[in-house]
Amino acid sequence: MFQRTLLVSALFASSLSLNAAELVIAGRDSSYGDALQFVVDEYQNQQPDTNITLVKRPSNGLYESVVLSMREQTGNYDVILMDDTWAPEFLSNNWLSPLSQQVEDEDFISASFDIGRYPNASSAAYAMPMVGNVAMFAWNRALFEQNQLSEPKSWSDVLKSAEVISQSTDTNGLVFRGVKGNPIVTGFLPILWGFGADVVDSEGQASLDTPEAKQALEAFLAMKQYAPRGVDVYNADEVRDSLQKGSAAMAIEVWPAWVPNLDNPEVSAVVGDMEIMAPPAEVGQPSPMLGIWQLAVPADSNNKAEAEAFLAFATSAEIQKALALDFGMPPTRSSVYHDEDVVAKYRWYPQQAAALSTGKARPRIHNWAEVESILGDFLQLAMMGQMSAEQALKQAQRRIERVIKV
Amino acid sequence: MRRYLHGLTVWMMVGLFVLPVVWMVATAFKSPGEILNAGARLWPEQISLSAFERLLAGEFPLLIGNTLLIALMATGLSLLVSFFSAYALVRYRFPAKLDGAFLLAVLVIKMMPPIVVATPLYSLINQLGLLNTKLGLVLCYQVYTLPFCIWMLLGFIRDIPLEIEEAAAMDGAHLFKRLGFVVFPLCAPGLVATAIFSMILGWNEFLFSLLFIHTPDKFTIPLYLANFMTEDGTAWGELMAAGLVSSLPMLALAGYMQRFLLRGFSLGLK
Amino acid sequence: MLFESRKQLTLLLLPALLILGALTLYPILSVLVNAFGSVDYASKHYLFVGLDNFRELLDDFFFIAAVKNTFVFTVVASCAQVLLGLWLAVLFHRQFPGRRFALPIIIYPMMLSTLVCSSIWRSWYHYDFGLLNTVLTWLGLPAQEWLFNPDLALYSIALVDTWQWTPMAFLIILAGLQSIPKDISEAAMVDGARPLRAFMHITLPLIQKQVMLAFLLRSIDTFKLFDKVYVMTGGGPGNATETLSMFVYKYGFRFFNLGMASASALVMLLISMAMTLLYARKVMKGGKQ
Numbered sequence: 001m002f003q004r005t006l007l008v009s010a011l012f013a014s015s016l017s018l019n020a021a022e023l024v025i026a027g028r029d030s031s032y033g034d035a036l037q038f039v040v041d042e043y044q045n046q047q048p049d050t051n052i053t054l055v056k057r058p059s060n061g062l063y064e065s066v067v068l069s070m071r072e073q074t075g076n077y078d079v080i081l082m083d084d085t086w087a088p089e090f091l092s093n094n095w096l097s098p099l100s101q102q103v104e105d106e107d108f109i110s111a112s113f114d115i116g117r118y119p120n121a122s123s124a125a126y127a128m129p130m131v132g133n134v135a136m137f138a139w140n141r142a143l144f145e146q147n148q149l150s151e152p153k154s155w156s157d158v159l160k161s162a163e164v165i166s167q168s169t170d171t172n173g174l175v176f177r178g179v180k181g182n183p184i185v186t187g188f189l190p191i192l193w194g195f196g197a198d199v200v201d202s203e204g205q206a207s208l209d210t211p212e213a214k215q216a217l218e219a220f221l222a223m224k225q226y227a228p229r230g231v232d233v234y235n236a237d238e239v240r241d242s243l244q245k246g247s248a249a250m251a252i253e254v255w256p257a258w259v260p261n262l263d264n265p266e267v268s269a270v271v272g273d274m275e276i277m278a279p280p281a282e283v284g285q286p287s288p289m290l291g292i293w294q295l296a297v298p299a300d301s302n303n304k305a306e307a308e309a310f311l312a313f314a315t316s317a318e319i320q321k322a323l324a325l326d327f328g329m330p331p332t333r334s335s336v337y338h339d340e341d342v343v344a345k346y347r348w349y350p351q352q353a354a355a356l357s358t359g360k361a362r363p364r365i366h367n368w369a370e371v372e373s374i375l376g377d378f379l380q381l382a383m384m385g386q387m388s389a390e391q392a393l394k395q396a397q398r399r400i401e402r403v404i405k406v
Numbered sequence: 407m408r409r410y411l412h413g414l415t416v417w418m419m420v421g422l423f424v425l426p427v428v429w430m431v432a433t434a435f436k437s438p439g440e441i442l443n444a445g446a447r448l449w450p451e452q453i454s455l456s457a458f459e460r461l462l463a464g465e466f467p468l469l470i471g472n473t474l475l476i477a478l479m480a481t482g483l484s485l486l487v488s489f490f491s492a493y494a495l496v497r498y499r500f501p502a503k504l505d506g507a508f509l510l511a512v513l514v515i516k517m518m519p520p521i522v523v524a525t526p527l528y529s530l531i532n533q534l535g536l537l538n539t540k541l542g543l544v545l546c547y548q549v550y551t552l553p554f555c556i557w558m559l560l561g562f563i564r565d566i567p568l569e570i571e572e573a574a575a576m577d578g579a580h581l582f583k584r585l586g587f588v589v590f591p592l593c594a595p596g597l598v599a600t601a602i603f604s605m606i607l608g609w610n611e612f613l614f615s616l617l618f619i620h621t622p623d624k625f626t627i628p629l630y631l632a633n634f635m636t637e638d639g640t641a642w643g644e645l646m647a648a649g650l651v652s653s654l655p656m657l658a659l660a661g662y663m664q665r666f667l668l669r670g671f672s673l674g675l676k
Numbered sequence: 677m678l679f680e681s682r683k684q685l686t687l688l689l690l691p692a693l694l695i696l697g698a699l700t701l702y703p704i705l706s707v708l709v710n711a712f713g714s715v716d717y718a719s720k721h722y723l724f725v726g727l728d729n730f731r732e733l734l735d736d737f738f739f740i741a742a743v744k745n746t747f748v749f750t751v752v753a754s755c756a757q758v759l760l761g762l763w764l765a766v767l768f769h770r771q772f773p774g775r776r777f778a779l780p781i782i783i784y785p786m787m788l789s790t791l792v793c794s795s796i797w798r799s800w801y802h803y804d805f806g807l808l809n810t811v812l813t814w815l816g817l818p819a820q821e822w823l824f825n826p827d828l829a830l831y832s833i834a835l836v837d838t839w840q841w842t843p844m845a846f847l848i849i850l851a852g853l854q855s856i857p858k859d860i861s862e863a864a865m866v867d868g869a870r871p872l873r874a875f876m877h878i879t880l881p882l883i884q885k886q887v888m889l890a891f892l893l894r895s896i897d898t899f900k901l902f903d904k905v906y907v908m909t910g911g912g913p914g915n916a917t918e919t920l921s922m923f924v925y926k927y928g929f930r931f932f933n934l935g936m937a938s939a940s941a942l943v944m945l946l947i948s949m950a951m952t953l954l955y956a957r958k959v960m961k962g963g964k965q
Contacts, residue, residue, distance in 0.1 A: 024621065030636035053621050058636065064929045065620060068525075071718060072532045076620055093718035180912040230803050232913045233824045237639045370931035377738060377915065384826060384914045395737070402732070403933075413772035419764065420778045426796045426839065427784060429807065448807070491692035498685040508693070515700050517948040519900045519921045521928055522941040523703035530702065548695050556692065581684050610789050612903060631791045635907070640795060649792030656787040661780050 021306040022051045025079040026066050029056040031257055032131070032293065035327040036081065039314045042322075046313075050306065059083070063369070066298070070095040073300040078307040084115050084292040084361055085368045087127060091118040092366055096126040097297045097304055103128060103312055105333075111359045112292050112332040126296055128315045131257075131323075132332035133291035134356045135190055136348070137280060138243060138251040138259065142273040143171060151275075155194050155219050155282045158250060162226035165249045173226030175248035179235045180380040185372045186289065187253045188379055190279040192216045193287050193360065199375060199400070200363040206400040208375070208393045216282075217389040221382060223252070232383055246270045252279070255291060256352065260328030263347075276348035278355040288355040289362065292332070332356075366405040374399045434458070434647035457643035458651075465623065466630065466648060473627045474655060476540050477608030480547035481601050487548075488555035489597070493589060495556075496563045509556075516553035520613050523549060531618060538620050546614045551604045558603070562596030563589065598663050609656055627652045707945075710938035717932040729939035739940065741915040742923045743947075745830055749901055749919065753834040753841075754894040760838065761845030761890060766875070768846075769853045783843040790840070794907040797836045798823070801908075823909055826916035833904050833917060841897065845890040852886030853879070892955050899948055920944045 027036040033056035040052050055077075057065055063086060069076040070090070082090065090096050103125060104113075109132065116127030139152060144161065147168055152158045162173025177183035192198065197212035207213070224231060228242060240258040242248040246269040254276065261267050262274045278288045295314055297307040313319065320336045323329035325345060330352060331337055337353035346352075362368060375396050382392035429448060437454035495505050527546060528537075536542030566589060574588050590597075615626040631652070634645040711730075714723045733739045764782065768775065785793065800807045801822035809819040822832045860878065880887075902921035905911060911918040911926075924944065928937035 026620070029633060030638040033636075055620055055622060056633065058632070060930070061616060061632075064617065067932060068528055068617060069620070072529055074532055074537060076537070095718070179910065180914070181910065230821060230824050233909075236637050367931060367933075370933065373926065373930065380912060381914050386826075386914055399736075409770075409772060412767070412770060413774070416767045416772055416778060417774070419767065420781050423785065423839070424781050426793075426800070427781075427788075429800070430788075430792065430796055487691045487695060490688040494685045494688040498682065500686075508689070512696065513952060514945065514949060515696060517896050517899070517952060518700075518704075518945060519902070519924060519941070521902070521921060521924050522707055522938075522945070523700060525928060525934070526703035526706045527699065530699070545695075545699065549699050552692060552696060606787060612791070628789050628791055631789055635791075635795065642795075642799070645792065645795055649789055649795075652789060653784070653787045653792075657780065657784060660783065660787065 021047075021049065021303050022053075023078045023303055023306055023310060024053045024055065024076060025081070025310075026055050026057065026062060026069075026077045027081040028062055028293070029058050031327055031329075032081070035131075035323050035329050036314075038323070038327065039319055042319065043310060043313050052310075070298050070300060075298075075300045075302050077298055078301040078303045079310055080296055080298055081130065082127065082294050082296055084290060084294060085372075087115065087118075087294065088364045088368070089366045090296070091126055095299055097299045097301065098124045098126055099128070099297070099308055099311070103308065107317065107333045107335050108315075109332055109334050109337075109353070109357050111290065111357050115290065115292055115361055116294055116296070127294035128296075128311045129292045129332035130295045130315055130329075131293035132330040132356050133255050133257070133293065134330070134352060134359045135186065135253045135255060135289040135291060136259075136276045136278065136352065136355060137190070138254045138262075138274055138276050140171075140246070140249045140270060140273050141275045142270075143169070143249045151277075152250070152280050154280050155191055155216075158252075158280060159219060159222055159226075162223060162250060166226045169249075171246065172228045172242070172248045174223055174250040174252060175227055175231065175234065175239050175242045176223070176252040177234055177236065177239055178224075178227075178232040178380070178383060181373055181376040183235055183376075184379045184383070185376045186291070188217070188220050189289055189362070190253055191220050193289070194279060194281040194283075195219070196283045198363070199371065200365060200404070204363075204365060204404070206371075206397050206404055208397040208400065213393055214389055217379070217382060217393060219282075220379075221389055224383060232380065243274065244268045244270065246273075253289075256330035257328055259348075260346070277351050278358075285358070287360040288358065290356070290359040292361075330356075367403060370403050371400050374403070430646045431650060433642050434650050436643060438643055457647040461644060461647055461651065465625075466651075468623070469625055469627055469630050470652065470655070472540070472624065473609060473652075476543050476547070476626060477605050479540070479544045480551055480608045481604040483544060484548060484551040484555045484604055485597060485601060488552055488559050488600075489590070490585075492556055492559035492563050493585065495560060509560075512553045512556050515549065516557065520549060524613060524617055527614075528617060537618055538624055540624070542618055543611075543615060543626070546618060547608050547611060549614075550607050550611065554607065555600050555604055558600040559593070559596060562593040562600075566592045602660055602663055605659065606656060609652075707938045707941050710934045711942045712939075713935055715934040717934060725935070729935050730943075732936065733939055733943065738915050738918055739923060742918040742920050743943075745916070745918055746899060746901070746920045749830055749834055749837075750895050750898045752831065753837045753898040753901075754891060756834065756838045757842045757845045757894050757898075758849075758887060758891050760842045761847075762849050762887065764842070764846045765850040765853055766879075768850055783847060785840045786843040788840070790903045791907060793836060793840050794904050797832075797839075798908050801832060824913045826913050829909055829913060829916045833901075833908060836904055836908070837898060837901070841894060845894055848890040848893070849883060849886050852883035856882050888955065892952060895951065896948070899951070920947075 025036065025040065027033060036054060036056070040054050044050060044052060062081065066077060066080045066082070108129060112129040112132050113125070114121045116125050116129065117123045118126050143165060144150070147164050149161045149164060152161055158174065165171055166173040176187040178187065192213060195212045195216035197210055197216055198207055201207040228234070228248065236255075236258060239251055239254070243251055243254070244261065244267055259276060263271050265271050278286045280286060295311045297304055297311065301307055315332065317333050317335050320331040320333055321339055321342060324331050324336060324342050331342070334353060336342060337349050343349050363371070365371065378387065378392040378396040381387045382389055387395070432449050434457055435453050435455070436450040437452065437456060440451060495509065499505065531537055531542045531546065534542070536545065570592070571584055571588055574584050579587070610628055611626070612628040612632070615629050619625060619629065627648075631645060631648055634641040634648070712724060712726060714725045714728070715721070768779065803809060803819065803821055803824070806822070808822065812819055820828065823829050856879065860882070900921050901919050902925065905917050905919055905922055909917045911922050920940065924937055924941045927933045927940060
């Protein structure tokens with residue numbers, strides 16, 4: 001009898017599901033893709049009537065795809081995963097749909113949530129922080145102690161330590177991402193900021209022709225001699241491998257997604273040796289770089305209510321904890337950062353939470369992609385010795401001045 | 407004796423050409439652990455089918471069918487349309503050198519990098535409601551395949567002696583009958599050769615399918631392959647296995663059509 | 677007598693005209709218009725700026741490098757492919773044991789997806805673990821920075837393209853060789869002409885058309901070089917492998933700067949038109965009834 005009732009209700013439910021919601025989600029590939037897949041599966045367990053299609057794209061392809069789609073108002077996507085640097089462009093073009101008050105929660109670390117508000121930090125939210133990436137600095141404490149070195153407090157310390165380690169051991173002093181475009185720029189920004197300089201000043205004008213910027217770039221170029229051969233074409237996986245194999249003592253820029261396996265003896269040769277902390281500064285306080293992956297609902301979506309429900313689910317404390325534990329995705333809620341299980345697994349999470357709350361976003365300009373690409377081109381030319389630091393910055397300044405849109 | 411020496415030279419060249427392919431096949435059959443440890447080894451220590459198993463369990467077979475269908479439809483459409491237009495261009499001198507202008511325009515389209523047309527084409531396909539459909543891709547691929555087919559077929563049709571057609575016309579065959587029963591059989595080898603190249607174009611097309619297709623069940627093979635290369639590294643086993651499997655239909659096609667291929671070319675370009 | 681009416685023939689041309697017109701007329705016109713404008717991508721607002729975009733292009737270090745690299749790559753890769761293809765075709769023209777099996781093997785690289793091709797070679801070029809450096813070291817030669825030596829990277833990519841596309845040139849030329857009537861080549865042999873001379877003076881003129889066609893098709897494709905660069909170097913190191921297609925892609929799809937993208941696309945179009953004008957003229961003169 002009970003079974004029959006179940007059957008009937010199931011039939012009833014399935015007839016209702018004729019007008020069941022359909023969601024198309026545009027997301028990233030690689031570990032972000034796996035994480036999103038997990039969220040989708042969990043969501044469908046709870047809401048079996050919702051039909052979800054998850055599209056996984058590499059970062060560049062995702063950007064191209066969502067921009068084309070939102071510009072033509074195709075209604076292709078109901079939820080998009082986006083890098084926080086894309087937000088100024090999307091928001092100023094009115095491509096995103098505002099979220100209701102209900103999604104706001106004190107538990108979110110405000111630096112990561114406010115980045116989704118528009119036009120200013122007290123306005124309505126248009127995006128929710130799913131992955132609380134913040135650029136950290138990694139150094140091998142064991143190797144430092146072996147060489148009577150102490151924790152690097154400034155970029156000059158980093159340079160000095162790198163020199164000592166490179167000379168006295170087989171290990172490379174440091175490693176960073178040297179591929180042109182986004183990687184080399186994000187590799188360089190912590191140093192640029194550490195010297196008190198920036199790509200764009202508070203008025204939104206290019207500001208690379210300053211003495212501070214020149215010092216920063218010269219320090220960056222000096223670091224190359226302590227980096228592995230071919231660092232000019234290093235990307236995330238090479239940096240991660242160098243750290244895990246123990247072939248580099250420091251990494252200027254590491255993102256949380258690269259480090260969950262540092263303490264995993266199966267793949268890591270440096271279990272327990274590495275320290276992850278906010279990057280050093282040369283002057284003033286360190287400003288760790290934010291790299292939040294946000295979830296948002298395009299203005300042309302046809303299922304906004306359902307989409308918002310998915311956003312809330314995907315950023316809930318429960319899901320964030322699972323994502324952190326199983327996929328190494330850094331949370332954006334302070335309760336998850338203080339969760340016992342999570343801290344037990346990632347001993348650097350307290351530092352990371354602190355870095356996140358003082359985190360600094362990359363310049364909020366409309367065409368950051370273009371500015372970043374120009375800067376990346378000239379950084380690499382300087383890195384290859386085809387230009388001096390001063391020349392490279394001058395050229396970059398001139399080109400960026402011309403294209404910048406605030 | 408000299409013949410064998412000659413044969414030896416050729417086979418050595420063939421050997422050099424085939425080395426990367428050998429590496430691809432070997433990698434496809436390596437176990438995941440072995441790929442990580444010895445990227446440079448030319449042969450697997452132990453044959454592992456795990457990459458193939460993972461492929462076949464996923465949507466790969468479905469996507470092969472998708473892509474084959476799209477490439478076939480695009481090629482069919484291009485061949486039909488270009489057969490007609492190449493015939494008209496060969497047999498009829500259009501006023502004011504319009505035929506020349508048309509051919510030049512076709513050449514310009516052939517030379518144009520597809521990236522140039524991609525954005526406006528996206529708007530167009532969207533307005534037609536053909537985004538994320540096979541038909542949409544078939545249409546878009548005409549930008550690559552149609553100019554190519556027109557230029558290829560031009561030569562083949564030009565080689566068909568006018569006298570044969572005149573004789574057919576005496577017997578009362580009108581234009582479409584002649585096209586179907588005289589011209590078509592005579593340039594069949596040319597059509598086959600053109601079809602193979604056009605199939606290869608459609609089978610390997612990347613840019614348009616990247617931009618115009620957005621759900622995984624409609625992906626074409628190149629899009630699917632691209633998924634194996636991520637920021638976290640490359641899934642070598644799967645990539646090579648998928649590359650190998652997806653080249654087989656083309657290889658079979660070309661192998662079967664080998665003789666037509668050679669004959670086709672020589673007829674067309676004499 | 678042969679054609680009942682000219683309308684019929686015009687009708688035959690119509691489908692091609694319609695399809696190509698619909699798909700490319702609007703895009704090409706919009707490139708022409710956008711090249712002289714500044715376009716706001718989101719609002720589609722257009723502002724005429726005259727030659728500003730072109731001035732900016734000429735001032736752009738990376739654009740100049742892209743033009744240069746594209747030119748070098750086109751010449752090097754297409755020449756290498758045609759010459760190698762010609763040589764292979766001559767070898768295959770004569771019978772040898774197993775010819776039937778060798779042919780499909782030689783043309784196989786062409787059937788592979790470009791992504792797979794590029795990945796195979798990217799792995800071979802790896803500085804520490806790649807097959808090429810392993811062999812070089814084993815032979816006692818210095819390892820090469822195939823993809824990150826700025827003087828070498830472009831040629832490394834040209835090698836990949838040559839591997840993949842020589843088969844196309846080879847097939848076209850082989851077909852030409854096989855259509856030479858037997859008596860001509862035999863006459864050359866009987867004459868006692870030395871093989872090389874016989875080839876240069878008798879065979880080569882006969883297959884000139886095919887060699888030209890192979891050269892045209894290959895230079896068009898090499899000129900458009902995009903996906904190999906995208907997968908293997910991303911245009912780097914520095915600007916060593918930046919090509920025109922990469923440049924257009926970057927402005928069109930990374931920055932959505934339609935003005936600059938169109939201006940550079942227009943330059944690309946003009947160069948390639950100039951490149952093939954000679955050839956087109958020659959072909960179009962041929963046989964009209």
